[in-house]
Amino acid sequence: MRVTVRLFARLRELAGRGDLDCECPGDAATVADVWQQLVARYPALAPYERAVSCAVNAEYARRTSPVADGDEVAFLPPVSGG
Amino acid sequence: MRVTVRLFARLRELAGRGDLDCECPGDAATVADVWQQLVARYPALAPYERAVSCAVNAEYARRTSPVADGDEVAFLPPVSGG
Amino acid sequence: MTSLTAITPSVLDPVALAHLVEAAGHGAVCTFVGVVRDHHAGRQVTHLVYEAYEPLALKALDRILIECADTWPTARVAIHHRTGPLAIGEASVVIAAGSPHRAEAFAATRYSIERLKQIVPIWKHEFFDGGTEWVEGATADPDDAGARAEAMRRACA
Amino acid sequence: MTSLTAITPSVLDPVALAHLVEAAGHGAVCTFVGVVRDHHAGRQVTHLVYEAYEPLALKALDRILIECADTWPTARVAIHHRTGPLAIGEASVVIAAGSPHRAEAFAATRYSIERLKQIVPIWKHEFFDGGTEWVEGATADPDDAGARAEAMRRACA
Numbered sequence: 001m002r003v004t005v006r007l008f009a010r011l012r013e014l015a016g017r018g019d020l021d022c023e024c025p026g027d028a029a030t031v032a033d034v035w036q037q038l039v040a041r042y043p044a045l046a047p048y049e050r051a052v053s054c055a056v057n058a059e060y061a062r063r064t065s066p067v068a069d070g071d072e073v074a075f076l077p078p079v080s081g082g
Numbered sequence: 083m084r085v086t087v088r089l090f091a092r093l094r095e096l097a098g099r100g101d102l103d104c105e106c107p108g109d110a111a112t113v114a115d116v117w118q119q120l121v122a123r124y125p126a127l128a129p130y131e132r133a134v135s136c137a138v139n140a141e142y143a144r145r146t147s148p149v150a151d152g153d154e155v156a157f158l159p160p161v162s163g164g
Numbered sequence: 165m166t167s168l169t170a171i172t173p174s175v176l177d178p179v180a181l182a183h184l185v186e187a188a189g190h191g192a193v194c195t196f197v198g199v200v201r202d203h204h205a206g207r208q209v210t211h212l213v214y215e216a217y218e219p220l221a222l223k224a225l226d227r228i229l230i231e232c233a234d235t236w237p238t239a240r241v242a243i244h245h246r247t248g249p250l251a252i253g254e255a256s257v258v259i260a261a262g263s264p265h266r267a268e269a270f271a272a273t274r275y276s277i278e279r280l281k282q283i284v285p286i287w288k289h290e291f292f293d294g295g296t297e298w299v300e301g302a303t304a305d306p307d308d309a310g311a312r313a314e315a316m317r318r319a320c321a
Numbered sequence: 322m323t324s325l326t327a328i329t330p331s332v333l334d335p336v337a338l339a340h341l342v343e344a345a346g347h348g349a350v351c352t353f354v355g356v357v358r359d360h361h362a363g364r365q366v367t368h369l370v371y372e373a374y375e376p377l378a379l380k381a382l383d384r385i386l387i388e389c390a391d392t393w394p395t396a397r398v399a400i401h402h403r404t405g406p407l408a409i410g411e412a413s414v415v416i417a418a419g420s421p422h423r424a425e426a427f428a429a430t431r432y433s434i435e436r437l438k439q440i441v442p443i444w445k446h447e448f449f450d451g452g453t454e455w456v457e458g459a460t461a462d463p464d465d466a467g468a469r470a471e472a473m474r475r476a477c478a
Contacts, residue, residue: 006374008372008374008442008444009372009444009446009455009457010444010455010457013455050460051457051460052460053442053460053461053462055374055377055442058374058376058377058380059377059380060377060461060462060463060464074374074377074442076374076442076461077444077455077457078457078458078459078460078461079438079439079440079441079442079443079444079457079458079459079460079461080438080443080444080445080455080456080457080458081371081373081378081402081413081414081437081438081441081442081443081444081445082355082402082413082414082434082437082438082443088217090215090217090285090287091215091287091289091298091300092287092298092300095298132303133300133303134303135285135303135304135305137217137220137285140217140219140220140223141220141223142220142304142305142306142307156217156220156285158217158285158304159287159298159300160300160301160302160303160304161281161282161283161284161285161286161287161300161301161302161303161304162281162286162287162288162298162299162300162301163214163216163221163245163256163257163280163281163284163285163286163287163288164198164245164256164257164277164280164281164286178335178336178339178352179335179336182335182354186356186410188359189358189359189360190356190358191355191356191357191358192353192354192355192356193352193353193354193356194351194352194353194354194430195335195350195351195352195353195354196349196350196351196352196423196426196427197339197349197350197351197352198348198349198423199343199347199348199349199350199419200348201346201347201348201421202345202346203346253343262356264358266353266355266431266434267475269353270353270427270430270431273351273427274423274427277423318424318477319477320475320476320477
């Protein structure tokens with residue numbers, strides 16, 4: 001299955017892009033699986049392991065949340081609005 | 083000695099006027115003396131005895147504050163700005 | 165030229181007041197507007213008239229600014245109160261506070277409205293269907309430490 | 322037609338936001354404006370760029386409005402946040418809350434800015450003399466009860 005990954009702010013800069021496709025092996029995967037794939041491809045993201053928040057289809061999600069083919073999975077560094 | 087008394091809001095309405103002159107016997111008097119004179123003339127003000135604040139020459143004062151000839155003595159019902 | 169404190173029969177301008185408290189290095193501006201309500205104590209209010217002992221009211225507003233400066237030295241505060249007849253929905257008072265960080269701006273604004281209601285000689289004359297009434301709140305005593313502490317408590321400071 | 326929540330590259334308008342939270346029976350309007358500061362962490366800031374994950378940021382703002390409605394049912398709240406490049410002195414965020422009495426308006430405004438900083442996916446890119454830096458604050462977790470309690474505490478509610 002394939003998901004679209006979105007990265008923001010410093011994560012986007014570390015990866016060098018804000019949008020990318022990610023292939024996960026098999027039919028079932030979680031947000032954590034997508035993150036693992038991502039870090040394998042962009043090791044510079046690894047330090048954000050504990051600080052990152054995630055969203056699936058523009059709703060906040062947990063690492064354990066399931067993702068389906070075609071989903072948009074976003075990884076968010078600590079926020080700093082205001 | 084003579085002072086100018088200023089009354090506001092409901093005190094003004096109870097007395098029927100906002101400015102009046104007040105004669106105090108002798109050369110020395112306090113705000114409390116002026117209030118006594120005032121209540122003698124306008125008994126309707128008596129219930130405000132405990133609730134009233136006072137000012138001499140547009141500065142907050144105590145009942146025991148001295149007043150001098152020509153001073154402006156103001157009596158203020160509880161305030162309600164805002 | 166707008167001044168930091170005013171007692172005025174003119175329509176109040178929150179934007180002008182907010183500009184007045186801007187400063188280099190300020191990251192926060194908090195504004196409070198008191199608006200004439202259409203009802204009070206279960207009665208339909210038609211309009212209000214505010215009366216002030218103007219010279220003392222101005223001094224009391226200045227005193228509030230000094231109290232704020234003592235407590236939040238980095239904040240800048242402005243307070244304007246309107247007098248005369250006011251229609252429902254009009255602003256009776258506007259307070260603005262600017263500061264480097266938001267905590268001081270919020271606290272100084274809230275503290276100022278609490279203190280205004282305690283010590284500024286202004287009176288609200290309420291006109292409602294079937295009569296009028298002078299609203300009477302606090303007996304003004306600027307030196308009452310208990311009142312000042314209560315204003316600080318409400319300002320969460 | 323201005324909406325209660327917005328993530329927008331346009332200049333923010335505190336007056337329009339204050340109008341949005343007016344209602345019959347409201348006696349208080351509190352407004353907070355966050356302003357771009359000229360320095361941060363000892364550095365001279367030249368300008369900022371805000372980035373947002375817009376669809377989720379809008380949902381997070383709506384969530385804050387719902388939390389406010391649960392806590393202060395009589396208050397009406399509006400929140401606009403700007404994105405893109407901002408100069409020193411420009412408004413990055415405006416929050417307005419109207420309510421019958423002042424306590425709710427102050428609390429809802431303060432709570433909203435605290436929650437915004439906790440859970441709204443917006444990032445500040447700081448440009449200063451000699452470099453740039455992404456500011457990173459809170460790890461966003463809307464369900465973190467401790468964070469929400471801290472926002473309530475700061476709102477003095």
